[in-house]
Amino acid sequence: MARAAIRAELAEVASGLFRSKGFEKVTINDLAAAAGVSRSTFLRYVGSKEEAVLSAFDAHGERAADALRARPADEDDWTALRRALDVVIAYHRRDPVSALATTRLVRNTPALRARLLEKQNGWRPELAQALAERPGDDPRPTPLALSVKAAAALGCLNIALDHWTASDGRPDLTALLDEAFAALAG
The missing domain is CATH 1.10.357.10 (Tetracycline Repressor, domain 2)
Incomplete structure (x- = not known):
């Protein structure tokens, strides 16, 4: 899967979790677990919680x-x-x-x-x-x-x-x- 597609998929998972639980209450570990990837993989593709949401606007x-x-x-x-x-x-x-x-x-x-x-x-x-x-x-x-x-x-x-x-x-x-x-x- 291309890097951009993986990034978009991770961002989609993150957005859903943020909407249901709130941005402040969700950790990077929560995001990685919800996406089924390691913390380091999540950070490699997305970079931060903020970028998980805002990458759509890049x-x-x-x-x-x-x-x-x-x-x-x-x-x-x-x-x-x-x-x-x-x-x-x-x-x-x-x-x-x-x-x-x-x-x-x-x-x-x-x-x-x-x-x-x-x-x-x-x-x-x-x-x-x-x-x-x-x-x-x-x-x-x-x-x-x-x-x-x-x-x-x-x-x-x-x-x-x-x-x-x-x-x-x-x-x-x-x-x-x-x-x-x-x-x-x-």
Whole structure:
């Protein structure tokens, strides 16, 4: 089995255990036992309890940056950023029940929330670089301005996800993200 598949399988076992018992109450040993592997095997593939949950989000920054580069040249940066985040929304649409449970777990667990924000802080330079590479007005905005746009976009994403999670996934996440972006566009 490929490394990524094993990692995904271990993450799935971990997520189920975290949802049923709570993140804080589950140990690495509990996770390894539930997955039927040794502690060292679990850690070799997953690395930590936090990564067992958050590894699902690893590729979001790169995918969003790639989507941003692929947006039409005549689209303004803010619209392009909004549309590029559709790749993140797609993750939540594929399995909304599981995504809601995972998002709730992350939002309600300080260690996970902090680690996700740290990951997203790593996405910001990727998004800013993708913005810089897009054709557009000459002169292009400064690196600082591009970083601010990327950070604002990620802030909109997080606020939309917070509202979606607090509402038990009932509102349309795309509409919430659109609303968040519109609040800053004016």
